[in-house]
Amino acid sequence: MKLLSIIDQFNGKRHTAVGLGMFDGLHVGHMELVNKLVENSQLNKLDSIIYTFKNHPGDIINKTLFTKLLTTERKKIEILNKTDLDYMILQEFDEGFSHILPEDFVKEILVKKLRIKLAVVGFNYRFGYRGRGDVNLLKKLGNQYSFDVIVIPPVMIDNELVSSTLIRSY
Numbered sequence: 001m002k003l004l005s006i007i008d009q010f011n012g013k014r015h016t017a018v019g020l021g022m023f024d025g026l027h028v029g030h031m032e033l034v035n036k037l038v039e040n041s042q043l044n045k046l047d048s049i050i051y052t053f054k055n056h057p058g059d060i061i062n063k064t065l066f067t068k069l070l071t072t073e074r075k076k077i078e079i080l081n082k083t084d085l086d087y088m089i090l091q092e093f094d095e096g097f098s099h100i101l102p103e104d105f106v107k108e109i110l111v112k113k114l115r116i117k118l119a120v121v122g123f124n125y126r127f128g129y130r131g132r133g134d135v136n137l138l139k140k141l142g143n144q145y146s147f148d149v150i151v152i153p154p155v156m157i158d159n160e161l162v163s164s165t166l167i168r169s170y
Helices: 028-043 057-061 073-081 102-113 135-145 164-169
Strands: 002-004 016-020 047-053 087-091 116-122 148-152
Touching: 016 028, 028 047, 028 116, 028 148, 073 087, 102 116, 102 135, 116 135, 135 148
Parallel strands: 002 087, 016 047, 016 116, 047 087, 116 148
Antiparallel strands: none
16 A cells, blocks of 8 residues: 555556545544445555545634544554555545635546545545535536446444444543
8 A cells, every 4th residue: 555645746658446534543433444445446446545634624613623543544554555545545634625625626536636436434424614515515516527336325233323422432
């Protein structure tokens, strides 16, 4: 797996399948997404990319908040290195990035820079300025820009939704 710290370092020759999310815990729900991403990228001869953030977006959006990450950056890289992912983009989330509109994120980053043909996201994925983008908007933009979207349904254990928030509360 090639690790990139900024999107401009990506120079893949093929179209891509991109897994989107924070992946702050790499729990079973996250790994379900990663496995689906790798499986579908191989089937469709696409480069697989996890596009995530170095820091938690909530800490930039709400300056009084500090979100304790469940997995260190080093451990996240170590875990994902054991998969068949081609790339991981570990983007710094800053004030400027927080103002990107959902439509611009898709058009400028996913379509133009990453040459996306498949997005894989969790059922509750949000993106863009103030989290205005959701799964429905991503699907709509996928139709507009000719890429597919796979949505990973909730993963439940003992009738509880597996989430980083729940894990942090425990």
